Amino acid sequence: MNNEKVLRHTEILLVEDNPGDVRLTLEAFKESKIRNNLHVVGDGVEAIEYLRKQGRYADAARPDLILLDLNLPKKDGREVLKEIKEDPILKRIPVAVMTTSKAEEDIIKSYDLHANCYITKPIDLNQFITVVKSLGNFWFSIVTLPLEE
Amino acid sequence: MNLILKLLAIIIGVFFAGYVHAAGIVSLLKDYIELFAGILMVFVAFSIFAMTWYAYGKSGDNHSLFLGAAFLITGILSLLHTFSAPFMPDFIIPNSIEKSTIFWGESRLVLALLFLASVYIYKDTYPELINRPVLLASAIVLSSISIISILFYPAYLPSIYDPDGSLSTGMILMLFITTAITLYAGYLYALRIKKTGQKNLVFLIYGSVIIVFSNLIYFYYEFSGLFLMITGFYFVHLALYKSSVELPYEKLALAEEKLLHAAEEKYRNLFDHANDAIITSDLDDTITSWNKSAEKIFGWSSQDVVGKKLSSFIVPPDLHATRDRIVNDAISGMVVSGIDAVCLRRDGKNVDVGLTVSQLRDANLSIIGISYIIRDITERKQAEATLKKTMDELVRSNTELEQFAYIASHDLQEPLRMVVSYMQLIEKRYKGKLDADADEFIDYAVDGATRMQRLISDLLAYSRVGIHGKPFETTDCEAAFNHAVSNLEIAVEESGAVITHDPLPGVMADSGQLVQLFQNLIGNAIKFRNENSPKIHIGASRKGGDWLFSVIDNGIGLDMQYAERIFGIFQRLHGKKEYPGSGMGLAICRKIVERHSGRIWVESEPGKGTIFYFTIPIKRGEEI
Numbered sequence: 158m159n160n161e162k163v164l165r166h167t168e169i170l171l172v173e174d175n176p177g178d179v180r181l182t183l184e185a186f187k188e189s190k191i192r193n194n195l196h197v198v199g200d201g202v203e204a205i206e207y208l209r210k211q212g213r214y215a216d217a218a219r220p221d222l223i224l225l226d227l228n229l230p231k232k233d234g235r236e237v238l239k240e241i242k243e244d245p246i247l248k249r250i251p252v253a254v255m256t257t258s259k260a261e262e263d264i265i266k267s268y269d270l271h272a273n274c275y276i277t278k279p280i281d282l283n284q285f286i287t288v289v290k291s292l293g294n295f296w297f298s299i300v301t302l303p304l305e306e
Numbered sequence: 307m308n309l310i311l312k313l314l315a316i317i318i319g320v321f322f323a324g325y326v327h328a329a330g331i332v333s334l335l336k337d338y339i340e341l342f343a344g345i346l347m348v349f350v351a352f353s354i355f356a357m358t359w360y361a362y363g364k365s366g367d368n369h370s371l372f373l374g375a376a377f378l379i380t381g382i383l384s385l386l387h388t389f390s391a392p393f394m395p396d397f398i399i400p401n402s403i404e405k406s407t408i409f410w411g412e413s414r415l416v417l418a419l420l421f422l423a424s425v426y427i428y429k430d431t432y433p434e435l436i437n438r439p440v441l442l443a444s445a446i447v448l449s450s451i452s453i454i455s456i457l458f459y460p461a462y463l464p465s466i467y468d469p470d471g472s473l474s475t476g477m478i479l480m481l482f483i484t485t486a487i488t489l490y491a492g493y494l495y496a497l498r499i500k501k502t503g504q505k506n507l508v509f510l511i512y513g514s515v516i517i518v519f520s521n522l523i524y525f526y527y528e529f530s531g532l533f534l535m536i537t538g539f540y541f542v543h544l545a546l547y548k549s550s551v552e553l554p555y556e557k558l559a560l561a562e563e564k565l566l567h568a569a570e571e572k573y574r575n576l577f578d579h580a581n582d583a584i585i586t587s588d589l590d591d592t593i594t595s596w597n598k599s600a601e602k603i604f605g606w607s608s609q610d611v612v613g614k615k616l617s618s619f620i621v622p623p624d625l626h627a628t629r630d631r632i633v634n635d636a637i638s639g640m641v642v643s644g645i646d647a648v649c650l651r652r653d654g655k656n657v658d659v660g661l662t663v664s665q666l667r668d669a670n671l672s673i674i675g676i677s678y679i680i681r682d683i684t685e686r687k688q689a690e691a692t693l694k695k696t697m698d699e700l701v702r703s704n705t706e707l708e709q710f711a712y713i714a715s716h717d718l719q720e721p722l723r724m725v726v727s728y729m730q731l732i733e734k735r736y737k738g739k740l741d742a743d744a745d746e747f748i749d750y751a752v753d754g755a756t757r758m759q760r761l762i763s764d765l766l767a768y769s770r771v772g773i774h775g776k777p778f779e780t781t782d783c784e785a786a787f788n789h790a791v792s793n794l795e796i797a798v799e800e801s802g803a804v805i806t807h808d809p810l811p812g813v814m815a816d817s818g819q820l821v822q823l824f825q826n827l828i829g830n831a832i833k834f835r836n837e838n839s840p841k842i843h844i845g846a847s848r849k850g851g852d853w854l855f856s857v858i859d860n861g862i863g864l865d866m867q868y869a870e871r872i873f874g875i876f877q878r879l880h881g882k883k884e885y886p887g888s889g890m891g892l893a894i895c896r897k898i899v900e901r902h903s904g905r906i907w908v909e910s911e912p913g914k915g916t917i918f919y920f921t922i923p924i925k926r927g928e929e930i
Contacts, residue, residue: 282730
């Protein structure tokens with residue numbers, strides 16, 4: 158357990174185009190009582206801009222975790238994943254693919270592109286909250302993340 | 307009328323010949339001519355016998371044979387008559403006019419009697435009595451009796467001349483009887499000819515009448531008598547020749563011709579009316595025959611093409627090499643049949659045909675030409691094309707439907723999730739904070755949405771069986787089984803289920819779908835349990851060309867009247883409150899099994915557990 162880390166708010170980037178889903182995720186995080194700053198971008202292009210601190214995202218904080226949906230407008234989630242994991246600096250950031258798809262090929266593709274994990278969003282709200290709680294617990298309490306440079 | 311005139315002419319003619327002869331001959335030669343005529347008569351009589359005897363083998367005509375035998379006897383007796391003439395050397399008893407005449411009389415009488423008897427004899431009368439051995443023996447016996455009686459008991463013979471030189475009463479009586487019998491026989495033959503139409507026998511009548519005249523004038527005009535006798539015998543010979551030699555051969559030839567004609571007719575009929583074009587050519591490709599169907603299919607008439615080269619008419623220019631190859635194959639003995647080809651019609655259009663090409667051989671079995679049987683298969687080709695088009699349509703339509711189902715389910719999931727989740731959020735946040743009605747409403751809404759969501763999820767899984775099915779590869783069923791059971795871990799634990807299995811084989815399958823199959827079936831077995839903890843067994847055995855799997859449980863069972871329905875989409879036998887589930891599981895199982903070319907069915911009894919059977923074909927190379 159890394160006690161120092163608990164003090165700081167965790168930065169989470171949520172890449173999700175559906176506002177309904179965004180709100181749900183927010184509520185779930187609220188219920189989970191993980192202290193975090195949840196930043197949201199609506200498509201793949203913005204996601205990359207945010208990560209590279211381009212344009213209006215010049216002051217963006219480096220996320221500790223990226224929650225990435227696969228089906229995004231403009232730039233597809235798989236492409237974003239690929240770009241992140243090929244970038245020497247960005248590839249250290251854990252990416253959790255969060256999507257409704259259960260498709261085998263999506264799972265395999267995501268892991269092939271070096272996603273850190275693949276989560277199928279449960280339909281049931283309570284289950285969703287549990288997942289989010291577990292996410293937070295795992296990535297921020299159990300796991301050791303690299304120090305930011 | 308003709309008959310009588312002809313007879314008269316012959317009789318008078320011959321009579322005069324004899325008369326003239328007699329008048330102008332020196333008495334010394336007279337004896338020799340008499341001898342010669344006598345022998346000639348014997349010769350004719352014997353030749354009648356010989357002819358009928360030898361012809362009997364082919365003709366089997368008892369009538370001819372009988373008459374032949376009669377003439378044998380007559381011949382023998384006439385021979386003795388000739389040798390008994392006074393100027394001939396004596397034998398046994400001294401020759402005399404009496405001796406000679408007695409023999410003569412006997413021969414005439416015997417002939418007349420036998421002639422009369424022959425009227426009643428037909429081709430197949432009394433086969434036991436009228437055959438060669440019997441008749442020959444009878445003839446010899448009869449002749450012997452006549453000869454012996456005359457030679458050894460001359461005293462009992464009647465005299466011929468009265469003391470005054472005229473014919474004795476006995477002779478006249480004999481002549482009279484002989485004549486009457488012969489004429490009567492002739493009359494009966496006339497009746498027989500009328501009745502049976504045996505025209506050749508008319509010569510017998512000629513013969514008999516002439517013989518009668520010969521008998522009557524013999525004592526006064528010896529030569530004419532002799533000549534008339536020979537003439538009469540000649541007509542008998544003619545009659546018997548026609549009936550025992552000519553007629554049978556004629557009949558045979560006619561019958562053969564008829565058969566040949568009939569066979570040719572039959573062949574012609576077949577050839578002309580065959581539905582397919584039948585064309586024959588020689589080995590130089592010159593057309594030798596061209597039937598009606600060929601005229602119809604190709605548009606050339608028989609006159610246009612016979613004698614010309616086949617290739618120049620019906621073989622399309624670019625297919626000459628193919629044609630040569632086909633013909634060579636046929637000549638070398640290969641079976642060339644049912645080949646699809648294209649031929650050229652008179653109007654320049656191509657026609658799709660089915661070809662059968664074979665050798666034509668002659669009686670010595672050497673190849674003399676080629677026969678082509680050509681069928682217009684335009685209709686068949688069209689039918690095939692339509693069928694293919696329909697099939698392609700179906701496949702396309704099917705694929706489209708599957709894709710549609712998949713996409714629809716996939717895209718429906720997302721908005722549904724919104725409904726379900728937010729309803730649940732409201733439920734969570736505001737339960738108890740609104741009135742009781744609101745709580746109830748929210749409950750129903752959430753429930754409905756959740757169910758719909760599950761339905762769509764299942765529908766998606768169902769359509770994925772086809773669309774996302776992976777190509778088959780060797781799959782270990784044991785591994786698939788284990789995978790499925792581990793997926794069901796929670797249910798297994800909760801229910802305390804005990805799952806056993808036979809050794810499971812390897813099969814050609816989509817491994818993911820196999821896991822799904824086992825999972826659905828075992829999951830059902832666990833779900834539909836009674837108060838006992840579930841005991842489930844997976845069996846596997848070979849049956850014909852398939853592996854037969856069984857999933858046996860001790861659960862609640864089902865009524866066999868629903869055995870088909872449960873495999874339908876969204877079909878359930880229980881209310882949602884009793885057992886959860888959308889009714890899709892077995893439909894997915896069936897789709898998976900059918901994709902693997904297998905069958906799935908159930909055997910069960912309410913309260914007595916259930917057995918699900920399914921088959922998967924045995925891996926190639928492992929078949930018995």
